[in-house]
Amino acid sequence: MKLAPLIVVLIIGATLAVAVAGMPAFGSSDAPAYTHVASRYLEKGVEETGVGNIVTAIVVYYRGYDTFGEVTVIFTAGAAVIALLGRE
Amino acid sequence: MPELFEDVIVRTIARLMTPFIQLFALYVLMHGHATPGGGFQAGVMMAASFILIAIALGLQEAKDRVKQKARLPLESFGPLNFVVIGIICMACGGYYLQYTTVPLLPSLQAVGAILISAVEVGIGVTVMAMVTTIFFSMAGGKHDTS
Numbered sequence: 001m002k003l004a005p006l007i008v009v010l011i012i013g014a015t016l017a018v019a020v021a022g023m024p025a026f027g028s029s030d031a032p033a034y035t036h037v038a039s040r041y042l043e044k045g046v047e048e049t050g051v052g053n054i055v056t057a058i059v060v061y062y063r064g065y066d067t068f069g070e071v072t073v074i075f076t077a078g079a080a081v082i083a084l085l086g087r088e
Numbered sequence: 089m090p091e092l093f094e095d096v097i098v099r100t101i102a103r104l105m106t107p108f109i110q111l112f113a114l115y116v117l118m119h120g121h122a123t124p125g126g127g128f129q130a131g132v133m134m135a136a137s138f139i140l141i142a143i144a145l146g147l148q149e150a151k152d153r154v155k156q157k158a159r160l161p162l163e164s165f166g167p168l169n170f171v172v173i174g175i176i177c178m179a180c181g182g183y184y185l186q187y188t189t190v191p192l193l194p195s196l197q198a199v200g201a202i203l204i205s206a207v208e209v210g211i212g213v214t215v216m217a218m219v220t221t222i223f224f225s226m227a228g229g230k231h232d233t234s
Contacts, residue, residue: 048188050197051121051204059126060204064185068174070128071166071211078163078218085225087156 102144109137117212121201127166127208131215138220147227150220159217166214173203 024031041058049057059067110133116123117130142150174185182189187203 047197048200049204050188050195050200053120053122053124055124056121056126056204056208060207061185061187061200064174064207067207067211068167068170068185071170071214074215074218075164075167078221081222081225088151088221088224088227 098144102140106137106141109140110134113137113212113216117208118205120208121205127211128215130208131212132219134212134216135219135223139223142223142227147224151224154217154220159221162213162217163221164214165217166210166212169210170207173207177203 041062042054045054045057046052049061051057051061113130113133116125116133117127120126120130138150138154141153170185173187177186177189178184180189180191188197188200190199190203192199192202
């Protein structure tokens with residue numbers, strides 16, 4: 001029957017709709033994303049990293065391991081294309 | 089091989105714009121620590137200048153300007169550069185990628201800025217070489233089936 005999947009989807013959808021009501025307002029400064037580590041980065045970023053651009057400080061210093069993974073992804077993507085299509 | 093644009097306006101504008109695009113890409117790369125930008129954006133802009141040449145002046149012209157022999161080591165330079173700088177930081181007593189522990193200069197902030205710029209240069213070089221290589225591989229060449 002197609003009824004069972006529909007019921008499952010409706011239940012999950014209703015749960016998500018209820019959960020949305022509990023989320024912080026859009027752009028609210030009390031959201032967990034802004035109260036956890038963001039304020040510390042803004043306060044001590046220049047002092048600790050020495051770069052004025054806070055985005056670069058977070059991307060390359062605080063989240064350096066993540067950026068390393070991103071470069072590896074670029075490298076792997078190129079290697080996969082070369083493996084599939086061959087060197088030009 | 090894609091057909092060349094014989095239009096003199098397209099060819100001239102592409103030829104004129106290329107150095108300015110590349111200069112702006114270098115500016116974005118070297119000012120990534122102070123202004124919006126960084127390695128990924130600069131690498132894509134530099135690759136876009138070569139793609140513009142390939143579209144307007146022909147694929148062979150672009151391949152002559154950024155040769156495969158030059159791209160080959162550049163493609164792996166970024167990740168290697170990243171790993172080496174991270175291990176240098178560990179050797180100097182910090183955590184992996186904790187740049188400010190490297191005792192290069194009296195000011196810790198200057199060391200952070202220099203090493204972050206070095207990492208950004210590696211990212212930019214790799215992104216430039218990889219995006220260019222992916223474009224050239226997909227644009228055709230020796231495996232032309234048409």
